[in-house]
Amino acid sequence: MQKITTSLWFDDQAEEAAAFYTTLFPNSRVLRTTRYGETGPGPAGSVMTVEFELAGRAYVGLNGGPAFHFTEAISLQVACDDQQEVDRLWAELTADGGQPGPCGWLKDRYGLSWQITPRVLLDLVSGEDRATADRVFAAMLRMQKIEIQPLLDAAKG
Template sequence: MQKITTFLWYDDQAEAAAALYTSLFPNSRVTGVTRYGEAGPGEPGSVMTVEFELDGRPYAALNGGPEFTFTEALSLQVECDDQREVDELWAKLTADGGQEGPCGWLKDRFGLSWQITPRVLLDLIGDRDRAKSDRVMAAMLRMQKIDIQQLLDAARG
């Protein structure tokens, strides 16, 4: 059976990124580290790849150098149960140089984009009542970090 793994390219911060990410989510861990040998292209003995799991899903991070950087074209979406979870992940992922973005998006200090999305937002935007859905969408578009109470207030009109 084939296995699909998200593969992330870092300049030289793969190990630090994996450590941060695995500290944030349950059922997460580093599963392997490979190092560059004499053949390079990295410094012999330095970390080449880090394999890790986030909530049981496989990821790999490569220290590939500065040739490529992340864009918002790729993001990791995290569905959150409540405002406490939104606030905690937002604070930890924007810490130490991360950047807040619009509509629940942010970039962590490594440049990777995340969508910190309360489940209720997805439910409200998908509501069959188009007027309610539109009010919630309009409210969300004015936010950076998502505020669940403001979404619920918008839904009520």
């Protein structure tokens, strides 16, 4: 068991969200669902929490009601190996009400923010060649979904 687990507050869609998220990544699964009892605060028998793993990392989805909402102040960053993975995750996470954002960020249909980030971007902007890093970063700033080839072109100068 992880010592620290990310807990995600949903109005009443935790079970639906966990089921969706676990289809996106290998080594993902729903582990346990707990339900509210007679003492609430949710209706008796409704889903209270869903424990799930995404790529082997533990999360908990809580159906806590409408008091709190996701903001861009927290996001889940996904390090992608290639353009195909970027394209697939971008399409699936922005589908059915999700919203694209700048620089590889998006909101999914539940309002949770994600950063769909190619590993090559992380490597290029953290390299010791600051001129290359600056060109790559400037190219990334003009994008919504990250496109790897323009980053590589920017790196070449």
